Amino acid sequence: MPEVIFNGPAGRIEGRYHPAKVRSAPIGIVLHPHPQFGGTMNNQIVYNCYYQFVNRGFSVLRFNFRGVGRSQGAFDHGVGELSDAAAALDYAQAINPEARTCWIAGFSFGAWIGMQLLMRRPEVEGFISIAPPANLYDFSFLAPCPSSGLIVHGDKDAVVPLTSVQGLVEKLKTQKGIVIEQQVVPGANHFFENAIDPLMEVVGNYLDKRLGKQDAAE
Structure with missing residues (x-):
């Protein structure tokens, strides 16, 4: 899990990158929660999500948004952070030129940024x-949502x-040709807190299903 530094719109961005063994493997980008509330790429959910992708053969990158850790710049209320995420995907694609597809994962604020990036990059599958x-930020840009995914x-x-997330899911489910799966973790x-393991089980099972790795005993 080498430390990487790459150029972003506001200066250098600090990240952690795990290369895949297969050159044509998909890319995974994992985005952290709100920088002004302690969110970093070392957040426990981000860290564990990163390894869900690593364990399935992705080339995976997680990074600190501008102004976090050793990343240069200052918090930009989502506008600059979206540019940071786009720069991260550009960086990952530059060192994985044979990768044809990528996945975006995000937690809380990172989920909002990730969904915006999804709208701008058709290679996100x-x-x-x-x-x-969904109650704090406007998700109306998801019209239509271009890719299937898990909430x-x-x-x-x-x-x-x-209820606010349910409203978002119901809206997205009206799009033809995509499948939005919703999972609720009890408690x-x-x-x-005290629910990372069941969360990661949900994430891992979904990835396996989409990647065709679940057997008939599901």
Whole structure:
């Protein structure tokens, strides 16, 4: 898991990158929660999600948004952070020129950024959106949502009520040709305290299903 530094719109960006063994393997980008509330690429959910992709043969990158850790710049209310995410995908594609597809995963604020990146990059074929803050940010840009994906939420989330996420899911499900899967982790709050393992089981099972690795005993 080498440390990497790459150029972003606001200066250098600090990341961690795990190369795949197969040159044509898909790329995975994992985005961290809100920088002003302690979010970093070492967040436990981001870290564990990163390894869900690593363990399935992806080339995976997680990184600190501008102003976090050793990444240069300052918090930009989502605008600059979206540019950072695009720069991260550009970087990953530059060192994996044979990769044809990629996945975006994000937690909370990172889920919001990830869904915006999804709209701008047609090569994104799947997404994992963990506790998307549908009551705090505008998700109306997802019209139509271009890729199938997973939305995971805790039923004890006091930051983002389940009803607001449910509304987002129902809206996305109206798009033809894509499948939005929703999973609710029982007893989990917004940060999935004491619920990381069941969350990662949901994420891993979904990846296996999309990658065709689940057997008939599912």
